[in-house]
Amino acid sequence: MEAMRDVIKVIDSDGHARDRDEWIKPYLDEPFRSRRMPYIPQEVYDRSLGGTLGQSGVAHEERLAAMDRQEIQTAVLYPTSGLGIGRVREPAFGAALCRAYNDLIAEYCKVSPRLKAVANLPVYSPDEAAKEMRRAVTKLGLVGGMLAAQAHSKNLGSPEYYPLYEEAQRLNVPVAIHAFGGDEPGSEIFDQFICLHTTGHPFPVLRQLTAMTFGGIPELFPKLKIGYLEIGCGWIPYWLERMDEEWEKRGKAEAPLCKKKPSEYLTSDRIYYGCEPEEKMIGFVVNEIGSQTLMYASDYPHWDMSWPDSAILVWQREDLSLEAKKNILEKNARRFYNLS
Numbered sequence: 001m002e003a004m005r006d007v008i009k010v011i012d013s014d015g016h017a018r019d020r021d022e023w024i025k026p027y028l029d030e031p032f033r034s035r036r037m038p039y040i041p042q043e044v045y046d047r048s049l050g051g052t053l054g055q056s057g058v059a060h061e062e063r064l065a066a067m068d069r070q071e072i073q074t075a076v077l078y079p080t081s082g083l084g085i086g087r088v089r090e091p092a093f094g095a096a097l098c099r100a101y102n103d104l105i106a107e108y109c110k111v112s113p114r115l116k117a118v119a120n121l122p123v124y125s126p127d128e129a130a131k132e133m134r135r136a137v138t139k140l141g142l143v144g145g146m147l148a149a150q151a152h153s154k155n156l157g158s159p160e161y162y163p164l165y166e167e168a169q170r171l172n173v174p175v176a177i178h179a180f181g182g183d184e185p186g187s188e189i190f191d192q193f194i195c196l197h198t199t200g201h202p203f204p205v206l207r208q209l210t211a212m213t214f215g216g217i218p219e220l221f222p223k224l225k226i227g228y229l230e231i232g233c234g235w236i237p238y239w240l241e242r243m244d245e246e247w248e249k250r251g252k253a254e255a256p257l258c259k260k261k262p263s264e265y266l267t268s269d270r271i272y273y274g275c276e277p278e279e280k281m282i283g284f285v286v287n288e289i290g291s292q293t294l295m296y297a298s299d300y301p302h303w304d305m306s307w308p309d310s311a312i313l314v315w316q317r318e319d320l321s322l323e324a325k326k327n328i329l330e331k332n333a334r335r336f337y338n339l340s
Contacts, residue, residue: 011333014297027100045193106140149204157215174225216257234281283319291324
């Protein structure tokens with residue numbers, strides 16, 4: 001087998017930056033800078049099991065060395081603590097935190113052209129999210145925007161988000177819906193993080209995907225690229241079949257803006273999904289929907305990633321063709337983020 005680096009310039013579609021409060025603080029506007037930390041409320045669970053899981057991934061040298069080890073050419077970074085921006089219910093403060101994080105990550109990425117980043121957007125302030133998307137892309141050079149799936153009372157398929165989707169479509173940049181893996185409605189029944197984390201990634205994203213699709217977002221914004229990240233890909237055939245069944249019975253009455261079967265939108269070249277290298281179901285999903293919208297995601301440096309092997313696991317798979325590997329490891333992410 002040829003070496004991966006000789007065939008593919010791997011793009012990590014979903015890596016993560018550390019975004020500690022003390023690093024964000026210098027970029028935060030007053031009066032918010034003077035507030036006591038933590039800025040984003042955290043649950044009390046020990047995510048890293050006493051530091052035994054995950055990598056630090058803080059220093060540029062450490063991150064770039066990790067990328068070299070996995071033969072990753074480019075990494076697109078998402079927040080860590082900032083994934084929980086949906087916990088900040090105060091609109092003005094949430095918007096200020098997003099601006100500060102985006103300024104911080106733009107500075108971080110200047111160290112190497114191999115590092116790209118997506119803007120964190122204030123999910124409780126759709127109009128501000130549209131403004132921040134414009135600023136982050138045109139002034140800071142970020143390559144897209146992220147909405148937190150855990151927006152609790154917010155439906156990302158509702159008309160209040162139309163200005164954001166219009167702006168993203170105009171700028172030709174994607175909107176990614178990303179899970180946090182933290183608390184959500186219904187999670188109060190759990191007393192261990194293992195339960196919270198198992199459900200806290202897929203359920204919020206699937207709720208928003210369902211709301212956005214039945215709400216007509218792919219129909220109303222035909223050039224908008226949307227990504228659903230950090231829930232793997234094994235669920236896709238099952239969920240699309242379920243949505244199609246519901247649409248066939250109730251779509252005309254209750255989802256009039258969804259003009260086609262949901263699966264037709266969700267397998268188009270405008271909807272993308274992150275996939276994790278160790279997933280057993282990748283080959284099955286490719287057989288069902290093709291490989292044109294799946295993107296390799298490392299999740300580095302989080303505790304639940306595959307490490308030290310990551311991208312190489314996709315390259316070594318026997319259930320994927322060479323073309324599928326090229327799509328998943330490079331081509332799809334390059335197209336999604338408009339990377340040259």
